[in-house]
Amino acid sequence: MYRIKIHKLLKSETPRDNIIVKGWVRTRRDSSNFSFIEINDGSCLENLQIVANESLENYEDIKKLTTGSAVAVFGNLIESQGRGQQWEMNAKALEVISLAPDSYPLQKKRHTDEFLRTIAHLRPRTNKYGAVFRIRSELSFAIHRFFRERGFRYIHSPIITGSDCEGAGELFKVTTIDFENPPKKDGKIDYSRDFFGTEASLTVSGQLSAEMFALALGDVYTFGPTFRAENSNTKRHVSEFWMVEPEMAFCDLFEDIDLAEEMVKYLTVYILEECSDDLKLFTRFVDKNLKPALENIAQSEFKRILYEEAVEILRKSGKNFKFDISFGKDLQTEHERYLTEDFFKKPVVIYNYPKDIKPFYMRLNDDNKSVAAMDVLVPRIGELIGGSQREERLSMLEARMNETGLLKENYWWYLDSRRFGTVPHSGFGLGFERLIMLMTGTSNIRDVIPFPRTPNSIDF
């Protein structure tokens, strides 16, 4: 006899005798001579109703069960006599594993997201956050499955890096230097005496590593944490977040866009099909339009437009934007939202951006002023994916590095890839938390990562 998880029991076709269920009490309702106890074991959104009769020897203790207490129940799964659930469990014995005191912060009522953030260690015990983190797990699995079905290899790119990759934002330094008494040379801190013999930092992207492996294994992807030390305070930024970064050899920008679109749709369909119970909760309590919005993503063809066309549409929109629009400037949040939410009302891919607003590794187009870059914008989230065809021509790459002031010596290994068997290749980065926000309707990124790290906040 072993423990059976609730999600399995609730799918049962027949009654079952002499089973064991373990979980946490969500609520207790007493009758004159018996109690209903709803327990949840995290295996699914649904609770299992336990019927505990006064004939149980520890019934007095059972009547004191509080929300949050842990129990083990031995008994029979029977068809429920009441309405509201198909199955319930008739307890033949109920062991109180631990009793939660009445100071347990989670009450039998809805809490605000702001309050739950202050008890992030307990929030996965709520219906909503349980659902968020089950979906997070399912999405991770779906991503691996998507790539595996297409012959991609999973690459573990380093977390600690010596190269100031691509200048994508502020870096967190990694050091063992004693700041009270740092080694110095010519008045400056001497990093040659630091742990790695040079400055090191947490990675902001696995892309450069992924490129090296794409040029060996063909199609690869990374999926891991990345770090930005930017003082960003918005609903869409955290200092530690997860990124999915595929990289493909023998692949141009348009095949790159194809993969991005295929992937977003695949993951959307996966969640619609595999997480329908959890999704119902979000549609009911978080975003009434979530399900139709996801179906729209799954079914519609993503609109693909040139950066120039996007600028034209924005110019002619008649909207009074706070920031003005002109070729050579990056699109602002308000512009992206207008395009994807109001104008096209579906995901939009914008490509061929001006080279000056994009990093050095993106491939220069023949017009000499734009690069083969693409962004996938989705309603409510904005930029979900950013990608490009990489500059595979050594001389062009070196020229771009000079323009942007990067030292070739630091990228000798990266440049080697363009010396030895270089080929056209492309890839993109997808912000995993933003994907979860999209799939669950959650509006704050802090609510889709277990323990969010943001400026001035690293509790838990």
Next chain:
RNA sequence: UCCCCAGUAGCUCAGUUGGCAGAGCGAGUGGCUGUUAACCACUAAGUCCGCGGUUCGAGUCCGUGCUGGGGAGCCA
């Protein structure tokens, strides 16, 4: 980093012109009922975010700091 808003019971909030600290929910106790965010009654529960100021008197007005939220920038 900039702009705006907020901070009162465990939670969500009200608090009038500056004049006795309040409600709902939750919790505890008792009752009732195959109940289901159960229901009914009673009870307990407060550094009104911190510091300073104005005033006979400050939850309320002023200054300042902290924390949280929203928007912007940076970006995924």
